[in-house]
Amino acid sequence: DTGVSQNPRHKITKRGQNVTFRCDPISEHNRLYWYRQTLGQGPEFLTYFQNEAQLEKSRLLSDRFSAERPKGSFSTLEIQRTEQGDSAMYLCASSLARAGGRTDTQYFGPGTRLTVL
């Protein structure tokens, strides 16, 4: 399977703990996106990478959140000092964008469901 993969699929943690999620995009995709989805809502944009550069962060991404894509391949999303409000599905998507492209198609992974107790 050469789609987007995410690990773990489920994570249960206690409030105040740190968690880290991993996303492996489709190989050769240069763009990688993180979204968060709560029950009954559509996904909300968190942050975006073009290769290894993090080019945009949403205001939703508080200072407790950090994302990396060190070699322009896989990405990690870390949440420090988790709060119950962080409980959500965290989705990763990747795309192949041409120079100047504005409408690349994003392919999503299965998501990581986080539950903060």
Next chain:
Amino acid sequence: SQELEQSPQSLIVQEGKNLTINCTSSKTLYGLYWYKQKYGEGLIFLMMLQKGGEEKSHEKITAKLDEKKQQSSLHITASQPSHAGIYLCGAGGYGGATNKLIFGTGTLLAVQP
């Protein structure tokens, strides 16, 4: 800010019936994406529309983009239980180099055998 409204919020149809889901934008649409999501899973890409009047079909699903109305519709012909799920429209192309998508709240479709 960009907002997308989907209607209806939920839909129950008998197997074999046709149905339409609408997605209306508060701003001009540059790229409109349709995805399907099973509960608790990721999004599956269905179609992308860019040009006004564009229409695309895949199997029994057809999507159209009405640029003037800033609206897109997704039509399913002869629905099957496999069509059940959450349908999401997403709008992109606004953020310069960033193609972050703004999503609607989704339409939950149930198909009764």
